[in-house]
Amino acid sequence: MGGHSSRTAPDLPLPHQEVVSLQGSGGRVQDRPAGYLAAANTAARLAQKCETGQVKVQLAWLPHSFQLQKGPSRHLWEIHGTFTAEGPCTLSAHFHCRERTSSSGVLRYEAADTSGPPSWSASYPAGKHELRLAGDKAIDFQRWPLEVFWKLKHKRMDVIPVVFVLDMPGVQSIVHISLEVSKEAALNLQLKLLRQKVVIDQKEYLLEEIYGLADLAKEDGAHDESSHGEPCVVCLSDPRTTAILPCRHLCLCEECARELSIGAQLRGDTCPICRGKIQHVQVFELKS
Known part of the structure; x- marks a missing residue:
């Protein structure tokens, strides 16, 4: 009396659930197709983040030569x-x-x-x-x-x-x-x-050459909505910070890249530049 049992209660199996609607921006619930959650989890696992900066190399081959x-x-x-x-x-x-x-x-x-x-x-x-x-x-x-x-x-x-x-x-x-x-x-x-x-x-x-990565280091403005850099090819507003792999086209903002990566899992969406397969996405953050 007043003690507790040394026996551990068996784990209860949880029912399999699949979310088909998620809370969107502005408090609205946005319908998502079946399989969206699994595709989002897969896309998150495949996403990579990389801090980039400029390193001066004293020896350089010109590969196209x-x-x-x-x-x-x-x-x-x-x-x-x-x-x-x-x-x-x-x-x-x-x-x-x-x-x-x-x-x-x-x-x-x-x-x-x-x-x-x-x-x-x-x-x-x-x-x-x-x-x-x-x-x-x-x-x-x-x-x-x-x-x-x-x-x-x-x-x-x-x-x-x-x-x-x-x-x-x-x-x-x-x-x-x-x-x-x-x-x-x-x-x-x-x-x-x-x-x-x-x-x-x-x-x-x-x-490995990332097409467009050099633009992240431009000194003519910060990379926000007023950046002089090229905008994302999907939303046409946020700056390009994310490359598609293996084609290495840096053409998307992070949010659009995430949605496109999910679409690659659900519908077979491809790179908007070359129509190549999307295996990974990589986000580049410029080191200040």
Whole structure:
């Protein structure tokens, strides 16, 4: 008497409920289609937020400058590219290789086997320079066949066909490249930029262009309704702060992106710019 039982009451199963109407703005109840709550929960899980700011990189590849050109012989091909450096740096080229991270956080590349093309390096002063794989550095398909050394293979995704690395103290700027056969290309062979990344103070960053992200850092006004930046393409009022992935179009405000992401779950809504599939949305907040 006055005590309590040590036995725990069994959990009671709760009935499954699905909300089909939610409280909207202004106190009105807005009808929602069946499945809306589940779609909203899924959209919330897929949403990502990212604080963005400006970081100055002292070494930079110009990704659109890379070109593949026919060499003087039928089996020789040349790669051309451009980079900029704010100080003296070292450029190294590695082929048919694997990536490793050293104990100091620096990325290193080692040959996948002894039969591949040899690595090489060269020093450059500050300025804008052109990389040229030509002459004795040209790609030689007769000595190193295309299918074996220069194409990325799904069964050996860790073996990178071509890597270019720019090095200076505390900074690395890296590009991974492969060669692909294309029926649409005029020369039936094209260069494919697999990825671009930088290592700054032992932290690795994968670089992906977000179309419109640079506008967030404009100094001509704050990003509110009076912002000089482009408005959301859906509501045409709030500023664009949210990108659609994987197409990377930054074209929506956060609220419209949330509704469009829910619509992607319910109706298969797509990116309003390219009509691509919506897998995730990412909100960018400019670091002041």
